[in-house]
Amino acid sequence: xxMEIVCPxxxxxxxxxxxxxxxxxxxxxxxxxxxxxxxxxxxFSREEMQEGVRFAHAHGAKVLVAINTYPRAGxxxxxxxxxxxxxxxxxxxxxxxxxxxxDYAARNHPxxxxxxxxxxxxxxxxIINFYARAFGVKRVVLPRVLSVPEIAAINAETDVxxxxxxxxxxxxxxxxxxxxxxxxxxxxxxMNGVCSPASHVEYRETGDGLDARLGGYTIxxxxxxxxxxxxxxxxxCFTAGGKTGHLFEDPVSLNAEQLIPQLAKAGVTALKxxxxxxxxxxxxxxxxxxxxxxxxxxxxxxxxxxxxASLSEGQATTTGAYKKTWx
Amino acid sequence: MNETHVSIxxxxxxxxxxxxxxxxxxxxxxxxxxxxxxxxNHPGLFRRLxxxxxxxxxxxxxxxxxxxLLEPRGGAPKVTVRRRSAQGDARIAGPLAAFxxxxxxxxxxxxLFFSRDLVIEGDTAAALALRNAIDDAELDFAExxxxxxxxFAAPLRRIITLTERRMGICLSRPPEELAW
Amino acid sequence: MELTVGANQFFWKPEPWSALYDQxxxxxxxxxxxxxxxxxxxxxxxxxxxxxxxxxxxxxGKQPVLTSLALVTLKRERKMTAELAEMxxxxxxxxxxxxxxxxxxxxxSVGPLVNVYNESTLSWLxxxxxxxxxxPPELPLEAVRTLAQAGRDLGVAIEVWGYGxxxxxxxxxxxxxxxxxxxxxxxxxxxxxxxxxxxxRTLENRSFLAMNGVQTLSDTHACADHQVxxxxxxxVSALRLSPQTGDFAGLCALWRKRLDGELAAGAVAxxxxxxxxxxxLSDGFLTGASGTEWSGAQASA
Numbered sequence: 001x002x003m004e005i006v007c008p009x010x011x012x013x014x015x016x017x018x019x020x021x022x023x024x025x026x027x028x029x030x031x032x033x034x035x036x037x038x039x040x041x042x043x044f045s046r047e048e049m050q051e052g053v054r055f056a057h058a059h060g061a062k063v064l065v066a067i068n069t070y071p072r073a074g075x076x077x078x079x080x081x082x083x084x085x086x087x088x089x090x091x092x093x094x095x096x097x098x099x100x101x102x103d104y105a106a107r108n109h110p111x112x113x114x115x116x117x118x119x120x121x122x123x124x125x126x127i128i129n130f131y132a133r134a135f136g137v138k139r140v141v142l143p144r145v146l147s148v149p150e151i152a153a154i155n156a157e158t159d160v161x162x163x164x165x166x167x168x169x170x171x172x173x174x175x176x177x178x179x180x181x182x183x184x185x186x187x188x189x190x191m192n193g194v195c196s197p198a199s200h201v202e203y204r205e206t207g208d209g210l211d212a213r214l215g216g217y218t219i220x221x222x223x224x225x226x227x228x229x230x231x232x233x234x235x236x237c238f239t240a241g242g243k244t245g246h247l248f249e250d251p252v253s254l255n256a257e258q259l260i261p262q263l264a265k266a267g268v269t270a271l272k273x274x275x276x277x278x279x280x281x282x283x284x285x286x287x288x289x290x291x292x293x294x295x296x297x298x299x300x301x302x303x304x305x306x307x308x309a310s311l312s313e314g315q316a317t318t319t320g321a322y323k324k325t326w327x
Numbered sequence: 328m329n330e331t332h333v334s335i336x337x338x339x340x341x342x343x344x345x346x347x348x349x350x351x352x353x354x355x356x357x358x359x360x361x362x363x364x365x366x367x368n369h370p371g372l373f374r375r376l377x378x379x380x381x382x383x384x385x386x387x388x389x390x391x392x393x394x395x396l397l398e399p400r401g402g403a404p405k406v407t408v409r410r411r412s413a414q415g416d417a418r419i420a421g422p423l424a425a426f427x428x429x430x431x432x433x434x435x436x437x438x439l440f441f442s443r444d445l446v447i448e449g450d451t452a453a454a455l456a457l458r459n460a461i462d463d464a465e466l467d468f469a470e471x472x473x474x475x476x477x478x479f480a481a482p483l484r485r486i487i488t489l490t491e492r493r494m495g496i497c498l499s500r501p502p503e504e505l506a507w
Numbered sequence: 508m509e510l511t512v513g514a515n516q517f518f519w520k521p522e523p524w525s526a527l528y529d530q531x532x533x534x535x536x537x538x539x540x541x542x543x544x545x546x547x548x549x550x551x552x553x554x555x556x557x558x559x560x561x562x563x564x565x566x567x568g569k570q571p572v573l574t575s576l577a578l579v580t581l582k583r584e585r586k587m588t589a590e591l592a593e594m595x596x597x598x599x600x601x602x603x604x605x606x607x608x609x610x611x612x613x614x615x616s617v618g619p620l621v622n623v624y625n626e627s628t629l630s631w632l633x634x635x636x637x638x639x640x641x642x643p644p645e646l647p648l649e650a651v652r653t654l655a656q657a658g659r660d661l662g663v664a665i666e667v668w669g670y671g672x673x674x675x676x677x678x679x680x681x682x683x684x685x686x687x688x689x690x691x692x693x694x695x696x697x698x699x700x701x702x703x704x705x706x707x708r709t710l711e712n713r714s715f716l717a718m719n720g721v722q723t724l725s726d727t728h729a730c731a732d733h734q735v736x737x738x739x740x741x742x743v744s745a746l747r748l749s750p751q752t753g754d755f756a757g758l759c760a761l762w763r764k765r766l767d768g769e770l771a772a773g774a775v776a777x778x779x780x781x782x783x784x785x786x787x788l789s790d791g792f793l794t795g796a797s798g799t800e801w802s803g804a805q806a807s808a
Contacts (some may be wrong), residue, residue, distance in 0.1 A: 011375075011433075011463035031377075041375050041459030047349045069626035073646075073653035099603070100627025123580045123601075130607035145679025150580060174578050174675040178490045178744060179645040180675050181693070183725055183798035186625075186647055186791070190622060198452040205448070211710075218710040227441050235674075239708045240718055243686055247707060247718070248678075277455075282435035285566060327680045327691035 001263055003271055004300040006064065006163060007287045010042040010276035015052045017280035019061045022291035023178055026056055027064040027095065028276065030194075035066045035084040036119055037276040038193030049089040060090040068117035069193045070098045070176075080104055087112045095141065096120075102135040110114040116140040117178035118165070119189065125157035132160045139163055141272060143175050144254070145322045148262050155267030164263060167286060168274025170320050172234045172249040184215035196232045203228075220251075226249075255317035257290070262295050263322075275306045335434075335444055336424045338390040345406035346379055347392035354407045358395070362404040373402040382453040385415035388423035399457075417454040421445035429458065430466050508738070508766045509537040509745040510759060511641070511666055513619070514544040514574040514599075516674060516749060517719055518699045524553045527750060528560035532567035534756040537745070539564050540599050540618070541629070542574045542591075543576070545722045548586045561596060572597045575605035577620045577677045578721070597672050601640075606635060619747070620677070624650070626657040631773060633661040636710055641747050644668040647735065648793045654750050657741035664744040669731045670762065671749025672704060672717055672724040673789075673798065682718045691721070714787060725798065727789035732775040734793050735765060735803045753783075776803050782795035 006022035009015035018026050029035025031043035044052060053063045055223055065086040073081035079098075081107050086094050093113035097120040098103050105114055118141040122128050131137040139161040142151060155162055173180070175189075182188030186199040202213040212231035214219035219236030222228050229235060229251035238247045254274070256263070263271065271294065273286055293303050366373065373380050376399055387397040396407040396415060407413075419426075427442050436458040439445040447454045461477040472484050512531055516526070531539050541560060543550040543704060557573075560746055573591050576584055579602050589608040591598045600606050603620035616639035623629055623640050627737040632640065640663055642651060651667060658665040683705065684694035697720075698705075704717030704724050711745040731746060738746070746766070747770060761778055762772045776788055791800030 004534055009461060011335060013463045013465050017432075039459070040377065040379060040456035041463075045374075061781070072625070073625045073650040073657075076625050076627055087794070098622065098624065098628055099631050100625050103631045104627055121578070123578060124585055124604055126607045127579070127586055127602075127604040130603070143679075145578070147581065153582075172680060173678045177578070177620065178676040179643070179673070179678065179792075179798065180723065182645045182792070183673070183675055184715075186795070186797035190624065190643075191645070198455045199450075201451040203446070203448055203451065210443075210446075215799075217715055221710055228443050229436075237710055239710075239712070240686060242707050247682055247686060248723070249680075277459075278437055279429075279432065279435040279458075279466075281432045282438065286433075289468060294458075321679050324692070325690055326685075 003260070004163075004269060005287065005290045006270050006272040007290075007293055008168075008273055008276040008283060009052070010037065010039070010277070010278070011280065012048045013051050014278075014280040014283045015063075016055055017284040018287050019056050019059045021284040021287040023061055025062040025092070026052075026064055026274075027268070028052065029066040029068075030082050032078065032082075033072075033193050034069055034079050035189075036068050036117075036189055036193045037066075038069070039277050040198060042277060046085055046089070049085070049091075050254060053090040054097050059181055063090075063092045063111050064079065064095055064115065065089070065091045065116065067101065068097045069096050069223065070118045070119075070190045071101055072191065076104075080108075083109055083112070085286070093139070099135075102131070102137070106135045112139055115163070116160075117176070118143055118171075121145075121176050124176070125154045128154065128160050129156050132158070133154040139269065141165075144171050145174055148259065148266055149275070149324075151268060151322075152266035161269040162267065163270035163272050164256075164268050165274055166260070166263070166271040167256060167290065168253055168278075169232075170249065170252065170254040170274075170318065178234075184217060184233060184284045186215075196230070202264070212310050219308075235301040250318075252312070252318045254320045256319050256322055257293055258303055259319060259322055260293055260303055264297055335422050335428065336423075337422045338388075343391050346470040351393060351408045351410070354393075358406040358408065359404075359470065360477065361410045361475065362397070362406045364475055365466065366402055366404050368471065368474070369466065370402060372460045372464040373399055375463055376456050379450075379453040379456040382417060382450060382457075383415035384453070384457055385413045386426060387418060387420035388426060389420050390422045415449065417447065417448055417449040417451070417457070419445060419454055419457075427468070430461055430464065430468065434463065435505065436462070508735075508743065510535070510629045510669075510762055510766065511538040511673070511745045511747045512536050512540065512759065513641070513747045513749045514540045514542060514601075516545055516672070516724065517702050517704060518546070519553075519702050520699065521553045522554060523702070523752075525556050525560060527755065528563055530756040531759070532569065534759040536569060536759050538570040538572055540572045540574050542575045544577050544601055544618075544620075546681070546720045547576055547581070547587060547721075548588070548696070549698075556750060557594075561594070570597070570746070572599045572616060574599045574618060575601050577601045577674075577778065578679070579604040580679065591706050596667070611635075612636065615773070617641065619644055620674060623654070626654065629654055629657050629663060630661055633663050636800045639664040639666060639745075641666040641668065641745075645671045645792050645798065648734070648741075651738065651743065651793070652741045655738075658744075659742050664798070665742065666745040666747050667731060667738055667743050668792075669746030669748055670758070671728055671747075671751060672723060672726070673729045675716070675798075676723040676726055677762055678721050681721050682723070686718070694720075699787055706774060725789065727787045727801070728779075728789055729792065729798075730776055730779070730788040730801075731793060732765065732788075733790060734773050735772065739766075773803060 006025045007018040009028040093117045121143040157200035204211045209223040236247040384397040396413045398405045561571045599618045599619045601620040602677045619641045681691040683697040704719040707716035717724040
């Protein structure tokens with residue numbers, strides 16, 4: 001069976017590009033704080049979502065709507081409305097993280113398929129099966145802290161489908177369990193759908209290079225003509241105990257393309273590509289590449305060598321936690 | 328690792344230098360006409376800018392002897408061409424071809440920025456909003472120019488054809504399936 | 508308001524580990540959470556001391572509570588989590604995995620590392636048997652108010668992070684090991700050298716974070732000194748204090764006086780800064796524009 005590729009769309013144009021490039025499934029969100037890529041100029045209005053679902057369905061692709069931030073106390077209606085509007089738009093599933101919202105969706109929209117977002121950081125079979133029992137969750141997006149053997153072990157103990165990240169930005173921390181961003185800027189992935197937000201980023205050309213500051217803290221410095229990664233907190237440059245460097249993670253991005261056969265063997269259903277903030281040309285290029293890879297995998301052929309390096313942050317890639325030595 | 332770094336063409340100095348002497352008013356005027364036409368055909372672009380629809384953007388094509396001050400003004404855009412100095416909320420600098428490639432979906436904004444082909448200063452959020460809104464609009468400058476009428480239409484179209492042919496700069500949207 | 512002492516987030520040697528609970532037995536606190544929150548590899552070093560610490564606390568009239576691990580991935584960790592309930596004391600879940608493994612119908616409390624951001628989640632947890640919830644430290648005051656009200660209606664006691672370095676993130680990767688060029692499996696317990704966490708500074712040499720194995724904390728010590736009355740009026744029933752080296756029982760006594768109205772707003776912060784002049788405080792998650800902010804005067808970073 002061909003592994004499903006789940007592709008990002010930050011805009012309707014990116015959705016169309018992803019579908020045309022061969023995405024089996026596209027995921028996107030509404031233009032507000034209900035999703036974890038609440039970035040300036042991105043995401044879908046209600047009309048755009050309906051139109052996007054129509055376009056995808058007409059081309060045989062599915063649409064998942066990410067409503068994966070944690071609803072704000074006193075304002076839960078905004079999130080509930082997003083669930084209702086996803087069902088109206090004809091979405092194939094919603095991707096949720098908050099137990100309260102999952103409970104609400106299971107009770108009020110029982111026919112709308114529910115996926116568990118990576119933001120819930122469900123990292124073992126016990127909790128995954130618990131989400132399935134409690135809220136009828138059909139698929140879980142696994143946190144990026146697990147190795148391939150651990151993913152295989154999870155699949156051996158659950159009937160819930162698993163989806164794993166294979167390309168793009170890489171969270172070093174357990175997703176949905178990180179307040180680094182709100183500590184420095186007041187805006188967090190869980191509450192606002194942003195991490196290290198652009199509104200708090202400041203680039204400064206200095207005599208011999210470029211400084212990147214986040215919330216007033218200088219967390220990156222590069223020389224002239226060196227690649228300039230976005231100043232995401234956990235990939236910043238810090239000093240601890242007399243050692244300076246990328247103490248948490250290097251400014252690399254994930255590329256697990258070559259691990260596709262192992263992930264298939266581990267029982268993974270779907271491969272997820274990060275990057276709703278990237279352009280339609282990027283999305284199309286990555287999707288095309290991964291579609292070729294999963295088609296090759298299904299046909300028992302070797303995975304084509306990647307051509308994606310220059311699209312990656314800092315232009316270096318890692319296989320992340322999938323290999324145990326990453327830890 | 329297979330590096331496939333794109334190399335971005337620059338406007339040859341032989342072409343750029345005369346522009347330093349040419350009067351800027353006609354250029355400002357034609358770009359204004361052009362921007363207003365784009366605004367009419369793509370109202371969604373300004374909706375997508377959201378809270379940044381009234382920001383001031385300084386676009387600095389580093390291979391040309393002028394900068395462009397772009398004020399979206401919530402859908403009634405104004406474009407002014409200046410010799411060098413212009414104050415804005417966000418400044419985006421890079422070769423003209425990078426800007427045009429971005430507009431036409433030939434390049435990815437993040438990738439251009441990581442590689443330092445484009446440099447953002449000032450209000451990063453506004454710059455990102457502009458980039459994302461433009462990416463979604465699927466603009467095609469050549470097509471937009473072809474739709475124009477009036478005194479500036481013909482010269483603008485001539486400039487576009489000439490620039491594309493002479494410099495390999497992307498002034499129209501490539502057929503997307505092929506480009507990738 | 509009551510005082511709860513949270514789980515010790517750091518890796519202490521067995522003797523100081525026991526000494527903390529001997530001290531707390533004499534301190535004016537109501538509940539003490541103990542056990543391993545951050546890394547399962549640390550537990551064998553002091554596991555055999557937990558029953559005695561529980562007995563000491565119980566004899567002194569304190570309620571002992573056992574914490575679950577913050578991030579459960581390995582088989583061994585799942586087993587460890589399932590065994591928590593067998594100790595016969597209340598369990599504080601800090602990963603929903605513990606909830607999945609608790610005996611049906613058991614009452615439990617919820618720690619600061621579980622994402623309780625809204626009334627629906629609070630109500631769902633109450634329905635599952637939660638009697639007490641310590642809210643995530645990043646929640647702003649308005650959200651605390653709304654949830655304290657909802658907690659009162661549901662019969663769930665609401666607790667707020669009152670003092671200590673704030674847990675900001677948990678990872679699969681061990682940063683202490685990484686800093687020493689080792690992998691997590693061969694960490695050689697590097698985190699033991701930093702019983703209050705290792706300072707992480709920015710490129711302009713400003714204090715920013717603290718490293719604690721797989722956990723990342725704030726450099727600042729969160730301090731709700733200026734919000735005590737507001738939190739009490741909102742219906743918050745307890746403040747949580749996070750253990751640190753030094754005279755922690757004395758620190759608890761200071762907070763007790765503050766809650767009893769014997770000390771005015773700002774007095775705890777002043778006393779803390781007098782005792783540790785280079786300590787940096789914050790209350791920005793509750794009332795500021797970002798977590799790092801502080802209502803009072805700050806030592807320089």
